[in-house]
Amino acid sequence: xxxxxxxxxxxxxxxxxxxxxxxxxxxxxxxxxxxxxxxxxxxxxxxxxxxxxxxxxxxxxxxxxxxxxxxxxxxxxxxxxxxxxxxxxxxxxxxxxxxxxxxxxxxxxxxxxxxxxxxxxxxxxxxxxxxxxxxxxxxxxxxxxxxxxxxxxxxxxxxxxxxxxxxxxxxxxxxxxxxxxxxxxxxxxxxxxxxxxxxxxxxxxxxxxxxxxxxxxxxxxxxxxxxxxxxxxxxxxxxxxxxxxxxxxxxxxxxxxxxxxxxxxxxxxxxxxxxxxxxxxxxxxxxxxxxxxxxxxxxxxxxxxxxxxxxxxxxxxxxxxxxxxxxxxxxxxxxxxxxxxxxxxxxxxxxxxxxxxxxxxxxxxxxxxxxxxxxxxxxxxxxxxxxxxxxxxxxxxxxxxxxxxxxxxxxxxxxxxxxxxxxxxxxxxxxxxxxxxxxxxxxxxxxxxxxxxxxxxxxxxxxxxxxxxxxxxxxxxxxxxxxxxxxxxxxxxxxxxxxxxxxxxxx
Amino acid sequence: xxxxxxxxxxxxxxxxxxxxxxxxxxxxxxxxxxxxxxxxxxxxxxxxxxxxxxxxxxxxxxxxxxxxxxxxxxxxxxxxxxxxxxxxxxxxxxxxxxxxxxxxxxxxxxxxxxxxxxxxxxxxxxxxxxxxxxxxxxxxxxxxxxxxxxxxxxxxxxxxxxxxxxxxxxxxxxxxxxxxxxxxxxxxxxxxxxxxxxxxxxxxxxxxxxxxxxxxxxxxxxxxxxxxxxxxxxxxxxxxxxxxxxxxxxxxxxxxxxxxxxxxxxxxxxxxxxxxxxxxxxxxxxxxxxxxxxxxxxxxxxxxxxxxxxxxxxxxxxxxxxxxxxxxxxxxxxxxxxxxxxxxxxxxxxxxxxxxxxxxxxxxxxxxxxxxxxxxxxxxxxxxxxxxxxxxxxxxxxxxxxxxxxxxxxxxxxxxxxxxxxxxxxxxxxxxxxxxxxxxxxxxxxxxxxxxxxxxxxxxxxx
Numbered sequence: 001x002x003x004x005x006x007x008x009x010x011x012x013x014x015x016x017x018x019x020x021x022x023x024x025x026x027x028x029x030x031x032x033x034x035x036x037x038x039x040x041x042x043x044x045x046x047x048x049x050x051x052x053x054x055x056x057x058x059x060x061x062x063x064x065x066x067x068x069x070x071x072x073x074x075x076x077x078x079x080x081x082x083x084x085x086x087x088x089x090x091x092x093x094x095x096x097x098x099x100x101x102x103x104x105x106x107x108x109x110x111x112x113x114x115x116x117x118x119x120x121x122x123x124x125x126x127x128x129x130x131x132x133x134x135x136x137x138x139x140x141x142x143x144x145x146x147x148x149x150x151x152x153x154x155x156x157x158x159x160x161x162x163x164x165x166x167x168x169x170x171x172x173x174x175x176x177x178x179x180x181x182x183x184x185x186x187x188x189x190x191x192x193x194x195x196x197x198x199x200x201x202x203x204x205x206x207x208x209x210x211x212x213x214x215x216x217x218x219x220x221x222x223x224x225x226x227x228x229x230x231x232x233x234x235x236x237x238x239x240x241x242x243x244x245x246x247x248x249x250x251x252x253x254x255x256x257x258x259x260x261x262x263x264x265x266x267x268x269x270x271x272x273x274x275x276x277x278x279x280x281x282x283x284x285x286x287x288x289x290x291x292x293x294x295x296x297x298x299x300x301x302x303x304x305x306x307x308x309x310x311x312x313x314x315x316x317x318x319x320x321x322x323x324x325x326x327x328x329x330x331x332x333x334x335x336x337x338x339x340x341x342x343x344x345x346x347x348x349x350x351x352x353x354x355x356x357x358x359x360x361x362x363x364x365x366x367x368x369x370x371x372x373x374x375x376x377x378x379x380x381x382x383x384x385x386x387x388x389x390x391x392x393x394x395x396x397x398x399x400x401x402x403x404x405x406x407x408x409x410x411x412x413x414x415x416x417x418x419x420x421x422x423x424x425x426x427x428x429x430x431x432x433x434x435x436x437x438x439x440x441x442x443x444x445x446x447x448x449x450x451x452x453x454x455x456x457x458x459x460x461x462x463x464x465x466x467x468x469x470x471x472x473x474x475x476x477x478x479x480x481x482x483x484x485x486x487x488x489x490x491x492x493x494x495x496x497x498x499x500x501x502x503x504x505x506x507x
Numbered sequence: 508x509x510x511x512x513x514x515x516x517x518x519x520x521x522x523x524x525x526x527x528x529x530x531x532x533x534x535x536x537x538x539x540x541x542x543x544x545x546x547x548x549x550x551x552x553x554x555x556x557x558x559x560x561x562x563x564x565x566x567x568x569x570x571x572x573x574x575x576x577x578x579x580x581x582x583x584x585x586x587x588x589x590x591x592x593x594x595x596x597x598x599x600x601x602x603x604x605x606x607x608x609x610x611x612x613x614x615x616x617x618x619x620x621x622x623x624x625x626x627x628x629x630x631x632x633x634x635x636x637x638x639x640x641x642x643x644x645x646x647x648x649x650x651x652x653x654x655x656x657x658x659x660x661x662x663x664x665x666x667x668x669x670x671x672x673x674x675x676x677x678x679x680x681x682x683x684x685x686x687x688x689x690x691x692x693x694x695x696x697x698x699x700x701x702x703x704x705x706x707x708x709x710x711x712x713x714x715x716x717x718x719x720x721x722x723x724x725x726x727x728x729x730x731x732x733x734x735x736x737x738x739x740x741x742x743x744x745x746x747x748x749x750x751x752x753x754x755x756x757x758x759x760x761x762x763x764x765x766x767x768x769x770x771x772x773x774x775x776x777x778x779x780x781x782x783x784x785x786x787x788x789x790x791x792x793x794x795x796x797x798x799x800x801x802x803x804x805x806x807x808x809x810x811x812x813x814x815x816x817x818x819x820x821x822x823x824x825x826x827x828x829x830x831x832x833x834x835x836x837x838x839x840x841x842x843x844x845x846x847x848x849x850x851x852x853x854x855x856x857x858x859x860x861x862x863x864x865x866x867x868x869x870x871x872x873x874x875x876x877x878x879x880x881x882x883x884x885x886x887x888x889x890x891x892x893x894x895x896x897x898x899x900x901x902x903x904x905x906x907x908x909x910x911x912x913x914x915x916x917x918x919x920x921x922x923x924x925x926x927x928x929x930x931x932x933x934x935x936x937x938x939x940x941x942x943x944x945x946x947x948x949x950x951x952x953x954x955x956x957x958x959x960x961x962x963x964x965x966x967x968x969x970x
Contacts (some may be wrong), residue, residue, distance in 0.1 A: 045804075047806060047807075049807070052601075052602075053603065054604070054805060055804045055805030056574070056575065056600075057575045057577065057804035058574075058576040058577065058578075058596075059576075059578065059803075060577065060579060061578075062578065062579040062585075063579055074552075074553075075555070076554065076557075077558075078556065078557075080559065080560055080561055080581045081581040082581070082582075097555055100555075100627060100634065101545075103634070103638055104634060104638045105552045106551040107549075107551050134599075135574075136601060139601060140601075156761060157762070193760065193762055195768075202761050202762060278548075279549050280548045280549075280553055280652075281548075282686070283653045283654055284654065286969070289969075372556075373556070374554050374556050376554070411884045411885060411886045412884060413882045413883070413884045413894045414882060415882065415896045415915065415917070415968075415969035416898055417967075417968070420917050420965060420967035420968065422886075422894050422917060422919075424886060442887070444886060444894075446917070446964070446965055474946070477656070477945065478544055478556075478656060479945060499919070499964065501886050501887050501919070502890075504886070504892060504919035504962065505887060505892035505920075505924070
């Protein structure tokens, strides 16, 4: 298969016919909206440990769903038998569910309009579909890497894993849209483990290679310097094991994109999901301090803070041509000069709020992680913009007298209204008088969202900008998982509270 | 209605896979799942759904290697494709470290039984009561947000050794958050349940109203260490993390709190208060779960070669001593321990624990009563230090009575350390973790625990 064409084994599936049958059956009941979504999602995961394969698994999720609005209520049904009779049954079941739901639906559901996109196709950017590469070739590469790491001084164990996904979707609705799409993504992970013989302390050091919307070429080409990263991991681990424990207190931080992306994800990405701000997630993921009445006035951060949402950036994990409600994807401002100016939307919320936020239209953030789940508003690539002529990371570090340089993500936690957060990292380097002075152990930074972003004195230039991301963003009931990227430059924060995690754990 | 079409078919999918495979040996696992859910917010239904899924996993074994391929498969042709893919991959698979004899056996008595099922109709009574609860809440200026879920998964596991096993697993839960109209006061109730007969949405709404009344008077407290009662739900939140950390391989490799400095595991060491027992039991009443291993992939805590191994009640901690870690046959050999695979429930019992959460409150002079915990993540595997938040109700207890609510906090604590430091425990009751119960692990039984110095690291403004 040539790159950037829809997988012919997906094209061979009967989705168009099943869609026609299901939508026609839904139309019989006088629904005000019906959509049909057919998906085949392929996943492969393997793990290696100390030079040997530990486990490998291929999985495929194939099925379709019908979603209707009847009497102002949603109805949703999904199934797996690829037959016309099943398509009819699912349409009827969705109608039945809408009738049950109508009794408990106090605000009639209506959708913002979207132009019709008929017979359109979209495929993400990649060279080699990772699922087309023989498993043995992939596990061989990773097992070899862990074998090599195991041979380094101070490394007791080395582990690795690779998650890969190929997502194919077909969407059609009664309005006339019909959209076929494909995207792939990979998330590599390499980690070394060691023990300090004098203290008995153990620790680990992980690669900061981000997950990306790319193919196998990410692991074999020069997009990320895996060779350099592998060469550095054992030294970084040894240095960390021997490093002094941090003194809890207040420090200035320079944060590298490999750590800052996750802080953006938790404290900006989720907080500017309009469904959270409106309370739809109050019983699960939580709500947001950034409520709609704050639009245009909330001082989210310092004036150097500019944040965009997009589902269009090349290689982004949330990037796609059209969302799961048939909306063409876009890019927009969320925070401008430190002030909240935008939210992430789906068509239902855009019906009420879209006029003010996006010209009456959804900005394309509906997503379902499988054919069996209903689409909800999920995160765009939410990214902090660099300063056009901003400094490099060393330039930011040079402005710090007493601080810490933070690299790589590790533990993360934030409250249900997105105020209070605590993050750790892979590597913490002491900064003294503008110079790096070796690693520190046991560091966590803790802050309240608007205080933290308000303390951001400077963002780095475009040369420091990187796209980070995660495969495992959770939301909704039943739970759904989504992949999303966040771009950002290195950035400088003043007076942040640093905890010593060993002291925190001592009663 | 649709399910009737599928009756009797999952076994056929298993047999077809085993007959079709050209590998030396083969295991096929079919999971037939039906589920239904309702979700609500702002006193109105928001989303809903019914789902039917059939997942087939084919594990082909060739020489010392294997390949595992899973997929949706509602037809024999789809199973054929999965088998072909697994056979191809097994033929060139690398040597598996955990390679072992497959589990032998015959067909279980219930093998030919149809899969269990559920549908949206299980919520008929609940939905009607919920509609009334919305009206009442609206009239009394309260807002309800919640979710109800029921699922029945029937697993059919077949092996080329002749083994045929079947298990029906009902899983259900409901949870509801209530807030006052000003959004300054928040409460939560939630439970796990195998079925929905007798589950009463009116009772759920009344309990929420009671909890919201506790929070009508509120005061602010600073960060610090507080005498704190963790209800059974909050103990469940923390104990699940501890249970998930009991993998023998990582312990033996020196990466967890269960690693012995200098090498090996801490099995045999006293780690917590001598009254503590932590165990799993597939036949524990109301928490019944799969009594055999069924896994689609090998990892540090599972082995595809162990599929079909019977699971028995297993003590992880007994009399305060670490007795077992999660083992495959492979890691059991590495560590010289019995094979004690993972089990899908966990129970914490404290010898001498008595009474209920309310009794712990009655005995407290000045302290806090939590509702549940949230966003729990591991900060340091060395001590199993966890961070997270209190959520939806931190209540002030004075003179044995609840006198109001206080702000939320971020905590930093280790569940293992809490099992050393607790001063009072209630009896063990079925519990439902807010953090992990819905998506990962709903089957727990835990006591409420009183901790004299629970570490509230900072204040959270979240309401």
